[in-house]
Amino acid sequence: MIDQYKLVAVDMDGTFLNDQKDYDRQYFAKLYQKMQERGIQFVVASGNQYFQLQTFFSDFPEIIYVADNGAYIRDVKKEYFGSYFKHEQANEILKRLNVYPHLFDELVVSGFKDAYVLNDSSDEFIQTAHYYNRHLQKVASFNSVSEEITKYSFNYSVSDPADFMRQLQVQLAGLGEITTSGHGNFDIIQPGVHKASGLKKLGQRLNIPLRQMCAFGDGLNDLEMLEAVGDGVAMENAAPEIKKIARHETENNNEQGVLQYLDRMLKNS
Numbered sequence: 076m077i078d079q080y081k082l083v084a085v086d087m088d089g090t091f092l093n094d095q096k097d098y099d100r101q102y103f104a105k106l107y108q109k110m111q112e113r114g115i116q117f118v119v120a121s122g123n124q125y126f127q128l129q130t131f132f133s134d135f136p137e138i139i140y141v142a143d144n145g146a147y148i149r150d151v152k153k154e155y156f157g158s159y160f161k162h163e164q165a166n167e168i169l170k171r172l173n174v175y176p177h178l179f180d181e182l183v184v185s186g187f188k189d190a191y192v193l194n195d196s197s198d199e200f201i202q203t204a205h206y207y208n209r210h211l212q213k214v215a216s217f218n219s220v221s222e223e224i225t226k227y228s229f230n231y232s233v234s235d236p237a238d239f240m241r242q243l244q245v246q247l248a249g250l251g252e253i254t255t256s257g258h259g260n261f262d263i264i265q266p267g268v269h270k271a272s273g274l275k276k277l278g279q280r281l282n283i284p285l286r287q288m289c290a291f292g293d294g295l296n297d298l299e300m301l302e303a304v305g306d307g308v309a310m311e312n313a314a315p316e317i318k319k320i321a322r323h324e325t326e327n328n329n330e331q332g333v334l335q336y337l338d339r340m341l342k343n344s
Contacts, residue, residue: 079287079305080115080287080288080289080305080306081114081115081116081281081283081287081288082115082116082117082118082274082277082278082281082283082287082288082289083110083115083116083117083118083288083289083290083291083337084118084119084120084141084270084274084288084289084290084291084300084304085117085118085119085120085290085291085292085333086120086121086270086290086291086292086293086294086296086297086300087119087121087123087128087131088121088123088256088294089256089257089293089294089310089312089313089328090291090292090293090297090310090328090332090333091119091291091328091333092131092328093328093329093331094328094329098131098331098334099331099334102331102334102338103334104134106334106337106338106341107135109341110337110341111137116137116139116281116283117135117137117138117139118138118139118140118141118274118277119131119132119138119139119140119141119142120141120145120270120273120274120290120292120297120300121140121141121142121144122142122143122144122226122228122256122262122296123142123143123207123208124142124143124185124190124207124208124209124210125140125142125143125147125149126208126209126210127206127207127208127209128140128142129151130209136150136151136152137150138150139155139277141270141273141274141277143185143225143226143264144226144254144262144264144268144269144270144273144296145158145264145268145269145270145271145272145273145274146158146159146225146226146264146265146268146273147187147225148273148276148277155276155277155280156273156276156277156280157187157223157225158225158265158268159186159187159223159224159225159265160223160224160225160251160265164250164251165224166218167250168227168247168250168251168263169217169218171246171247171250172227172229172263175231178229178231179193179217180193180195180196180197180200181196181200181229181230181231182217182227182228182229183204183207183208183211183227183228183229184217184220184224184227185208185224185225185226185227185228186220186222186223186224186225187222187223187225188210188222189208189210189211189212189222190204190208190210190211190212191211191212191213191214191217191220192204192211192212192213192214193213193214193215193216193217194213194214194215196213200230201213207228225265226262226263226264226265227251227262227263228260228261228262228263229260229261230259230260230261231259231261232259233259236255236259240253240255240261243261247263249266250266251263251264251265251266252264252265252266252269254269254295254296255294255295255296256294256295256296257293257294257295257314262296264296269296269299269300270290270292270296270297270299270300271285271299271300271302271303271304272299274288274290274300274303274304275303285303285304285305286304286305287305288304288305288306289304289305289306289307289308289340290304290306290307290308291308291309291310291325291332291333291336292307292308292309292310292313292317293309293310293312293313293314293317293328294313294314294317295314295316295317297313297317298316298317298320301317301320301321301322302320306322306323307320307321307322307323308321308322308323308324308325308333308336309321309323309324309325310324310325310326310327310328310332310333311324311325311326311327311330311332312327312328312329323336
């Protein structure tokens with residue numbers, strides 16, 4: 076029953092958003108009003124940049140964002156939490172990534188204020204990176220980035236993504252953790268900093284324990300979140316690993332599975 080939940084968290088790509096990168100805005104507005112009336116906090120939990128996520132919900136200033144896979148938590152007025160790699164860690168991660176041919180060509184280095192790509196990245200990649208990072212700068216070298224780094228994201232084509240992740244995790248031991256949202260995109264996040272840890276920290280601020288949260292996801296970077304909350308819901312299009320640990324499953328992202336699940340819960344409570 077949704078009344079036992081005081082917070083609903085949603086991943087975006089492949090979960091809340093359809094394949095056209097949009098959602099049924101009228102349907103959501105109706106459900107959002109009901110959640111507001113019942114004191115249920117709506118949270119966006121994504122690997123994407125806050126400034127990109129906020130563009131989807133300009134009419135809903137009460138929404139809180141767990142951005143950068145849990146490294147940056149805020150709403151439109153207030154910052155709740157921020158975590159970043161130590162300078163030495165950040166430099167060492169770049170060194171270890173640089174041994175992979177052409178990986179820097181599609182690498183995004185993220186900070187609290189901006190994200191960064193190399194000047195000589197392709198126009199196509201820069202356009203895609205700008206979509207996910209509305210505050211984006213081009214730099215001659217990643218070593219010139221002076222602000223604190225929250226995560227690294229890159230596209231890399233490999234025949235066996237799971238094996239690639241295992242090998243890279245060994246190389247990053249103690250420095251960072253690798254995760255993926257699928258489709259050849261990988262994130263390097265801070266050890267112990269992920270969507271679940273972000274929700275836990277936010278819950279401490281809001282006095283909402285994890286057991287009173289419901290969360291939706293589809294990719295491996297949602298795994299900790301769905302395991303941690305009271306009701307972890309996998310999308311029909313979710314990775315097998317996500318379906319295995321989720322308590323419930325809903326329709327796919329193109330069928331507005333998140334909204335359908337919330338609608339059923341609100342009607343049955």
